[in-house]
Amino acid sequence: MINPVSKLISSIGATVLHFTPALGRISIYMYHSFLWFIRPPFRRKLFVDEMVFMGNKSLFIVSLTASFSGMVFAFQIYAGFTAFSVDSFVGPIVAIAVCKELAPVFCGLVVAGRCGAAMAAQIGTMKVTEQVDALEVMGVNSIQYLAVPKIFATVVTMPMLAAIYMVIANAGSYIVGTKVLGIDEVMYFAKLSDFMNFNMVLEGLIKAAVFGYLIAIVGTYQGFAVKGGAEGVGKGTNMAVVWGMILVLVVDFFLTALLSKLL
Numbered sequence: 319m320i321n322p323v324s325k326l327i328s329s330i331g332a333t334v335l336h337f338t339p340a341l342g343r344i345s346i347y348m349y350h351s352f353l354w355f356i357r358p359p360f361r362r363k364l365f366v367d368e369m370v371f372m373g374n375k376s377l378f379i380v381s382l383t384a385s386f387s388g389m390v391f392a393f394q395i396y397a398g399f400t401a402f403s404v405d406s407f408v409g410p411i412v413a414i415a416v417c418k419e420l421a422p423v424f425c426g427l428v429v430a431g432r433c434g435a436a437m438a439a440q441i442g443t444m445k446v447t448e449q450v451d452a453l454e455v456m457g458v459n460s461i462q463y464l465a466v467p468k469i470f471a472t473v474v475t476m477p478m479l480a481a482i483y484m485v486i487a488n489a490g491s492y493i494v495g496t497k498v499l500g501i502d503e504v505m506y507f508a509k510l511s512d513f514m515n516f517n518m519v520l521e522g523l524i525k526a527a528v529f530g531y532l533i534a535i536v537g538t539y540q541g542f543a544v545k546g547g548a549e550g551v552g553k554g555t556n557m558a559v560v561w562g563m564i565l566v567l568v569v570d571f572f573l574t575a576l577l578s579k580l581l
Contacts, residue, residue: 347461347539351469354462361467368471372433373478379432380479381486383424388416388487392494396501406505410513412491417518421483422525423570425476426533430562434537437468438558441541442551450542465538469531476530477523484522517581525573532569533562 391412399405441464444450450460495501540558544550 343543344535344539347542348535350461351465351535351538354459355466355470357462361463364463364467365471368467369475371436372429372468372471373475376429376432376475376479377482379428380425380483383428384421384483384486385490387420387424388412388490389494391415391420391487392491392499396495396499405499405501406509408495408499408501409491409506409510412495413488413510413514414518416487416491417484417514417522418574419522419570420487421480422476422522422529423566425479425483425526426529426566426570427563429472429476429479429530430533430537430566431559433472434533434558434562435555437534437537438540438544438555439551441465441538442544442554445542445544446547446551460542465534465542468538469534472530472534473527474530476526476533480522480526481519484519521577521581524577525570528569528573529566532565536562536565 392408395408395411396405399407399411441450444464450464453460453463492506496503496506537558540554540561544554546553
């Protein structure tokens with residue numbers, strides 16, 4: 319009979335052995351993507367195209383998410399704060415939560431679901447149809463041509479999307495707070511200016527850039543790792559979305575702990 323402790327240790331060991339090679343491969347991939355980022359030729363047109371896809375075409379869903387999340391959050395905060403007669407603090411509480419957490423995290427989840435899946439699907443399809451091999455045969459590095467513009471564009475556009483999210487969510491909170499819930503406008507803005515500062519906005523923008531990098535790395539890596547035809551493309555796309563969202567939520571905790579000390 320197997321000792322339960324030995325069985326547990328064996329299970330942990332098997333899990334570590336399973337993830338260690340994958341961690342090593344993605345670390346090597348991150349290293350190569352960085353090297354090709356700083357080496358010419360620089361694919362400016364591809365970068366602009368990816369900026370349009372990552373940023374402009376994500377704008378509607380980000381704006382929609384921002385408007386309703388800001389309004390809903392204002393309702394919920396007001397419901398709790400009226401019990402203590404501090405409803406004037408709805409503005410700054412919503413603004414702080416939006417700038418430091420909601421904007422980067424929600425944008426990260428939206429981009430992971432929309433763009434991370436698209437990256438994996440595009441590169442994965444090219445991989446199974448041997449277009450990636452064709453690029454290499456022609457002397458074009460596939461990482462530089464396919465991955466680097468996507469990674470750079472996502473890092474640049476994510477803070478922009480987060481900034482737009484902050485503006486729209488706070489506008490939604492203002493409309494609900496002052497027009498629907500009856501909070502005095504002068505008091506709303508007075509409390510907002512008392513508690514908000516630029517470092518809170520900066521924290522959200524830094525988080526958004528980091529999340530963008532992780533989403534793009536995972537999405538492109540899963541695309542290059544695709545095997546087995548159409549079924550492999552589906553699995554790679556699914557893994558890109560799942561791991562992109564998981565990384566956004568997990569890394570958010572560590573970034574919050576780090577940035578709270580630095581800013």
